[in-house]
Amino acid sequence: MPSKISIQHVGKVFGDGRHAVEALRDVSLDVADNEFVTFVGASGCGKSTLLRIIGGLEHHTAGEVLVDGRPIRGPGADRAMVFQHYSLYPWLSVTENIKFSRRLRHGRESLTEADVEAASGRADALLALMGLTAAAHAWPNQLSGGMQQRVAIARALMGRPQVLLMDEPFGALDAQTREVMHDLILHVHRLEKTTIVFVTHDVEEAIYLGGRVVLMAPRPGRIDTIYDVPLPAEREQDMKHTPEFLRLKKAILARIRETSGMKTDQDMLDQLNRGQAAA
Numbered sequence: 278m279p280s281k282i283s284i285q286h287v288g289k290v291f292g293d294g295r296h297a298v299e300a301l302r303d304v305s306l307d308v309a310d311n312e313f314v315t316f317v318g319a320s321g322c323g324k325s326t327l328l329r330i331i332g333g334l335e336h337h338t339a340g341e342v343l344v345d346g347r348p349i350r351g352p353g354a355d356r357a358m359v360f361q362h363y364s365l366y367p368w369l370s371v372t373e374n375i376k377f378s379r380r381l382r383h384g385r386e387s388l389t390e391a392d393v394e395a396a397s398g399r400a401d402a403l404l405a406l407m408g409l410t411a412a413a414h415a416w417p418n419q420l421s422g423g424m425q426q427r428v429a430i431a432r433a434l435m436g437r438p439q440v441l442l443m444d445e446p447f448g449a450l451d452a453q454t455r456e457v458m459h460d461l462i463l464h465v466h467r468l469e470k471t472t473i474v475f476v477t478h479d480v481e482e483a484i485y486l487g488g489r490v491v492l493m494a495p496r497p498g499r500i501d502t503i504y505d506v507p508l509p510a511e512r513e514q515d516m517k518h519t520p521e522f523l524r525l526k527k528a529i530l531a532r533i534r535e536t537s538g539m540k541t542d543q544d545m546l547d548q549l550n551r552g553q554a555a556a
């Protein structure tokens with residue numbers, strides 16, 4: 278089966294000469310259609326850079342990235358991104374925020390009545406899917422962080438993207454809200470059949486969500502190990518306490534520590550926290 282996303286020997290160097298930073302070296306990975314793949318790794322190993330390259334926001338300096346067999350040349354409607362910071366338009370209501378990306382793409386003048394009707398139907402369906410119907414007319418500053426991120430996800434889904442690229446989307450949320458968001462994004466993934474590439478600092482989150490966890494290592498950023506997650510496709514919170522989950526979590530944490538040159542758990546926590554603060 279052809280890959281949805283094919284990353285082939287991708288390299289990325291920022292700057293040149295003495296100031297050059299090799300952010301990625303020879304990264305290759307195939308992501309299948311409708312796969313949910315998560316990326317973890319020490320701070321600075323190139324996770325965000327790789328995601329931005331797939332999103333077309335950054336240009337790679339070596340190799341090739343194909344989506345549906347076509348090389349990417351920049352951002353496209355087939356790929357949507359969700360970041361840690363919600364980036365909603367404060368002057369638009371929840372519903373308007375969700376419809377906004379579509380309006381931007383087509384231009385208001387060229388929209389027919391049928392387009393507007395279809396967009397409204399899609400927006401209503403996404404509001405319901407994300408549990409936001411009651412908040413449809415609220416302003417972003419009236420919403421909790423979790424609700425704002427649901428709006429951002431709904432907005433990303435509005436144009437029916439084939440690929441959803443998520444960079445630490447739940448990094449700023451409290452632990453309880455994150456759990457709710459985890460089950461919600463798994464539900465979205467099942468329903469919308471999107472391919473999801475998800476970057477996180479949280480190994481537990483990476484295992485709970487991913488069919489595969491890709492561990493990257495720094496200096497230069499590269500893929501170190503790819504783990505198949507030995508859990509059923511339908512995830513339940515209780516699975517986090519199973520021996521296979523805990524074994525994998527321990528193995529990944531140990532490998533992050535080894536690849537990042539951190540000696541103690543405290544070193545690692547410090548670095549992960551620094552990464553989270555910098556993100």
Ligand SMILES: Nc1ncnc2c1ncn2[C@@H]1O[C@H](COP(=O)(O)OP(=O)(O)OP(=O)(O)O)[C@@H](O)[C@H]1O
Pocket residue numbers: 291292298299300318319320321322323324325326327498551552553555556
């Ligand atoms: N615009 C840029 N200019 C120069 N160097 C950059 C730029 N963006 C990223 N880098 C460097 O590239 C490397 C990879 O950064 P990147 O943000 O992709 O890593 P990351 O794994 O996502 O890190 P974190 O977990 O801290 O978010 C780092 O050394 C970083 O300093």
